[in-house]
Amino acid sequence: xxxxxxxxxxxxxxxxxxxxxxxxxxxxxxxxxxxxxxxxxxxxxxxxxxxxxxxxxxxxxxxxxxxxxxxxxxxxxxxxxxxxxxxxxxxxxxxxxxxxxxxxxxxxxxxxxxxxxxxxxxxxxxxxxxxxxxxxxxxxxxxxxxxxxxxxxxxxxxxxxxxxxxxxxxxxxxxxxxxxxxxxxxxxxxxxxxxxxxxxxxxxxxxxxxxxxxxxxxxxxxxxxxxxxxxxxxxxxxxxxxxxxxxxxxxxxx
Amino acid sequence: xxxxxxxxxxxxxxxxxxxxxxxxxxxxxxxxxxxxxxxxxxxxxxxxxxxxxxxxxxxxxxxxxxxxxxxxxxxxxxxxxxxxxxxxxxxxxxxxxxxxxxxxxxxxxxxxxxxxxxxxxxxxxxxxxxxxxxxxxxxxxxxxxxxxxxxxxxxxxxxxxxxxxxxxxxxxxxxxxxxxxxxxxxxxxxxxxxxxxxxxxxxxxxxxxxxxxxxxxxxxxxxxxxxxxxxxxxxxxxxxxxxxxxxxxxxxxxxxxxxxxxxx
Numbered sequence: 001x002x003x004x005x006x007x008x009x010x011x012x013x014x015x016x017x018x019x020x021x022x023x024x025x026x027x028x029x030x031x032x033x034x035x036x037x038x039x040x041x042x043x044x045x046x047x048x049x050x051x052x053x054x055x056x057x058x059x060x061x062x063x064x065x066x067x068x069x070x071x072x073x074x075x076x077x078x079x080x081x082x083x084x085x086x087x088x089x090x091x092x093x094x095x096x097x098x099x100x101x102x103x104x105x106x107x108x109x110x111x112x113x114x115x116x117x118x119x120x121x122x123x124x125x126x127x128x129x130x131x132x133x134x135x136x137x138x139x140x141x142x143x144x145x146x147x148x149x150x151x152x153x154x155x156x157x158x159x160x161x162x163x164x165x166x167x168x169x170x171x172x173x174x175x176x177x178x179x180x181x182x183x184x185x186x187x188x189x190x191x192x193x194x195x196x197x198x199x200x201x202x203x204x205x206x207x208x209x210x211x212x213x214x215x216x217x218x219x220x221x222x223x224x225x226x227x228x229x230x231x232x233x234x235x236x237x238x239x240x241x242x243x244x245x246x247x248x249x250x251x252x253x254x
Numbered sequence: 255x256x257x258x259x260x261x262x263x264x265x266x267x268x269x270x271x272x273x274x275x276x277x278x279x280x281x282x283x284x285x286x287x288x289x290x291x292x293x294x295x296x297x298x299x300x301x302x303x304x305x306x307x308x309x310x311x312x313x314x315x316x317x318x319x320x321x322x323x324x325x326x327x328x329x330x331x332x333x334x335x336x337x338x339x340x341x342x343x344x345x346x347x348x349x350x351x352x353x354x355x356x357x358x359x360x361x362x363x364x365x366x367x368x369x370x371x372x373x374x375x376x377x378x379x380x381x382x383x384x385x386x387x388x389x390x391x392x393x394x395x396x397x398x399x400x401x402x403x404x405x406x407x408x409x410x411x412x413x414x415x416x417x418x419x420x421x422x423x424x425x426x427x428x429x430x431x432x433x434x435x436x437x438x439x440x441x442x443x444x445x446x447x448x449x450x451x452x453x454x455x456x457x458x459x460x461x462x463x464x465x466x467x468x469x470x471x472x473x474x475x476x477x478x479x480x481x482x483x484x485x486x487x488x489x490x491x492x493x494x495x496x497x498x499x500x501x502x503x504x505x506x507x508x509x510x511x512x513x514x515x516x517x518x
């Protein structure tokens with residue numbers, strides 16, 4: 001019974017979008033240049049962010065999985081550091097990024113001397129998305145690593161494989177489903193990213209105005225346009241999540 | 255929810271009329287904290303334009319001192335976002351926007367309890383970080399592609415004012431960002447992340463020495479007129495009307511003037 005209530009809470013708002021969608025005008029709204037531009041930007045930055053999360057996140061997940069052997073304090077600090085983007089309001093995350101990487105930020109001022117300014121660029125969108133989406137990948141991969149049979153790795157090592165070779169040819173294939181699941185969740189989270197992006201990267205059509213930002217701005221003047229954009233986001237997320245095989249989803253063993 | 259309590263509404267409206275002495279709104283007398291007004295209590299929810307945050311904050315504190323049983327809860331944001339919230343049923347007692355266009359959806363939906371009262375005006379000003387990294391001296395400099403400019407999106411009043419201003423000056427400006435409200439533009443200039451921004455003169459005043467103001471000649475400037483209105487679905491009309499009267503009183507208008515607002 002309570003479970004049904006939970007399902008209702010999760011699903012009914014989405015149903016609200018579907019029911020109030022301006023279906024007759026939808027094709028026009030969806031094919032509007034601003035919509036396509038925002039969709040293209042969102043898909044592109046989401047894909048790059050996911051790739052970055054994979055490159056940076058998988059090694060981090062390995063360290064996280066091995067940290068069981070550490071003493072309590074560093075282990076908890078590491079876990080907290082990885083969890084923070086999940087619980088921090090994204091706008092605060094964006095502000096933090098601005099204070100670090102902005103042109104007068106702690107690191108940003110040195111970048112600026114090299115002629116690199118990040119805020120208000122598509123690169124900033126990618127950084128903001130990577131920041132908020134990384135934990136999804138790390139936790140998915142870490143879970144898979146913990147569940148993996150370490151004896152296979154030990155066997156490979158005992159047969160003379162180097163640690164890197166063990167990682168590449170044994171560990172990675174072993175946790176591939178976890179990596180795939182993490183990447184998909186990561187991509188979905190990056191697509192929906194709003195607060196950190198608008199704070200750190202700003203909002204300019206074609207450069208930093210992703211689908212969620214376009215949808216929010218549209219909601220101020222043209223609710224139909226906003227709902228149309230929200231539908232696109234919803235559709236992409238649903239397709240992405242349905243593409244996952246059950247056993248790749250966190251918490252499902254099959 | 256509220257429509258199920260017509261009796262309560264009638265009672266509160268009647269009380270409001272009695273308490274304010276049936277006054278035509280927009281009067282300039284200071285509402286003295288007479289004994290009868292001490293009957294005011296409860297919460298007044300105000301949704302107001304981001305540019306009003308400072309003044310309304312002060313005025314709410316003063317009002318609560320005069321009427322200790324009243325709590326003023328305020329939410330500030332882009333006028334159009336707030337208007338959407340009200341049309342979608344957000345519970346509020348008073349609504350104050352930064353121009354008349356953004357008030358319109360609410361009046362059109364029949365959600366205001368009175369004709370909105372215009373009580374203040376605001377104009378745009380050019381702000382730059384104190385170090386003025388791009389050496390901006392006039393609005394004309396905004397057209398220089400090397401100058402990083404932050405503007406409000408045209409969906410919000412400060413953005414539509416900026417578009418009108420730049421068009422009047424025949425300037426083609428390519429901003430690096432179009433922000434969702436005026437405070438976001440101010441923050442970006444304060445943090446020195448952009449070279450210049452167009453904000454209301456009141457925001458520049460609030461920011462003090464964190465930004466440098468470059469006045470825009472009056473002739474070129476766009477004047478935003480600020481309306482306020484009581485909302486039909488208000489659940490505490492007596493106190494809401496009293497707070498509105500307080501904003502429109504000489505005390506309120508003086509505070510607005512200090513913050514840089516003009517008179518309509």
